[in-house]
Amino acid sequence: MEKRLINPWQWQDARGYVQAVEVKNVSGTLYCAGQAAVLPDGTSSDADMATQLQLAIGNLEQVIEEAGYEPAGIVRLTVYTTSHEEFLPCFPQLIEWVTRHGIKQATTLLEVKSLYETLKVELEATVVK
Template identity: 45%
Template structure:
């Protein structure tokens, strides 16, 4: 599989996403359900803490990827749903550092929503990965 990043404007890189990622030669595509800040039994964690919730959601996403024989480097698309866009931007520096360290090269859409499945949840991360 080959990936080619397309960025006619470079401002998005500072926000941790690419304008487009072209994928050729892929054999498998994995569509991941939205991952949230829940423990292994599905109980919400870190109420009120956007940064902690985002990191646990990424932990959960990486677990799903690992079970499929993939890693963050295979992700080409993230959709992030949040009940608090400003709090998400407040957590973005920490998230950007982690994503840069672990190989995420993604396109991304951030959407503000009224609520998620459980009222305690502040964000949900949905991914598409290819290998």
């Protein structure tokens, strides 16, 4: 697999993402459903945003690894949150995870009216290898 990062500017570097990722010679593509703070028994967490973000990251990582991929292969990440005011102070958690895995992904952050039940954040990813 070949990845080429497209960044006409530098300001996004501090925010942990790239403007675009071109991928060639892919041997597989994994489209992950949105992963949120859903516990192993299927119940939704009612914890604070930081805790829910950590759970969502853990769930996304588990899906990726069980499919035989690696988090470093994430090329697209969409973040849905019910409150950008609550989410933005937690954004460093996401950047730390992205940095730790060497992920270089195009990211979109969306504030939505609501998520299922008590959920506050959901992560949707496209992963390649």
